Amino acid sequence: MLTTRLIPCLDVRDGRVVKGVRFAGLRDAGDPAELAARYEQEGADELVVLDVAATPQKRGTQLETVRQVRAMLSIPLTVGGGVRDMDSAAALLDAGADKVAVNSAAVRRPDLLDELSERFGAQCTVLAIDAARAQQTDSHPLRWNVLIESGATSAQRDAVDWAVEAGSRGAGEILLTSWDRDGTGEGYDLDLIAAVRSAVSMPIIASGGAAGPEHLVEAVRAGADAVLAASIFHDRAWSVRDVKHAMHNENLEVRL
């Protein structure tokens, strides 16, 4: 049976793992390759590396991080941050990524998803959505706006609609981050997960807000196929193995 994936995430800046709250106030959390090796040994199913400060000038540093992590890692590696076009995606894949996550560039030019999927396959094309709860109104009781540029700008798009469009354009997975919950430890935005789940058939990776196994279990029950977390692992509040055992004890199918 297909198991629920547990995915540690490394937010990387200038070759170091960092972590903040709502994408701000970044502090150092370690060396990417060392953390990657530790998480694989603890039973991580996959790893996501997001370059939170990627610019064309820093491309070389990002690729070097990917190479170092790849050399250690025998589980899948998704890399995102600053993927602007086919060339930057291809460079990440050449360096050792198995999938690329696109965010702002795909919002600005949705054809990028079609092109990535056509060339590298849907299973390689991950759409990252940073979603922020919108003001509720009578006609729209609950909705989310897509944020781009690391949360700095609203794309004036509905997150659920964007997920549906991405699927039709060939994205193979949605990396769904709640901007409201990111780094807060308040738990995943379960309404957001459920809303996207009911709209698309591809796998959803839930992200943003986990403080402990109970949050990951909730996210899976709300419809996530995979759960991503960063701070709880970096801070050693929980090991990957402990979280998987906790999920297993809640009758979720996991790889132990």
Add this chain to the structure above:
Amino acid sequence: MTSRQPVLIVRTGTANIASVHAALRRLNVDARCAESPDELDRAQAVVLPGVGTLAAAMNEIGRQNLIEPLQTRLRDGRPTLAICLGFQMLFEGSDESPDVAGLGVIEGRITPLPPGVRSPHIGWNDVTFDDGWPEATPGKAYFAHSYRAERVPPEWQVAHTEHGGRFISAVRRSAVTGFQFHPELSGSWGRAMIARWLAKAGVIERDDTRSTEKHAC
């Protein structure tokens, strides 16, 4: 131990070659990309990786004039490891790219996962071995695909997996091995699967495999 001759990786244009390369390097095996049809023909062991669409990959190996030498070495049962899309390329064709022929070494056709099941099939799932590979141990492998082989001739089938019904997750005949999953991304279990094929191919000794596995990481 380093192999006498490097393992040759076929450039299918779209593949995660770096991951395959890294997996071989962790087993102390040298690898590089195949540069010519002649080289491919002479190679001791060849990996046919692949992600993306069948049409893109077949066109790419066609452009490099590698289709015939690949077909020959596969039909002769010479050491070849086909992974994911590479595995699907062994068949006659795929509904994913109906106008393009596959390598046609295995009778049959690749079809989409049925509607109503999570697609792409991405993640870790059980690989259950049938009779063909007694020394293999069942385990969980990492899959990433939307199409699958529903059946293969019995002389090829060695393992199956369940997702929207049963599909073929591994084939083997002589020293030709094909995996629908990604052994290079399937942790220590995947590493052992690659090591078994390398031993069968004569690239590493069986004992070397064990000691390498023990000391890896």
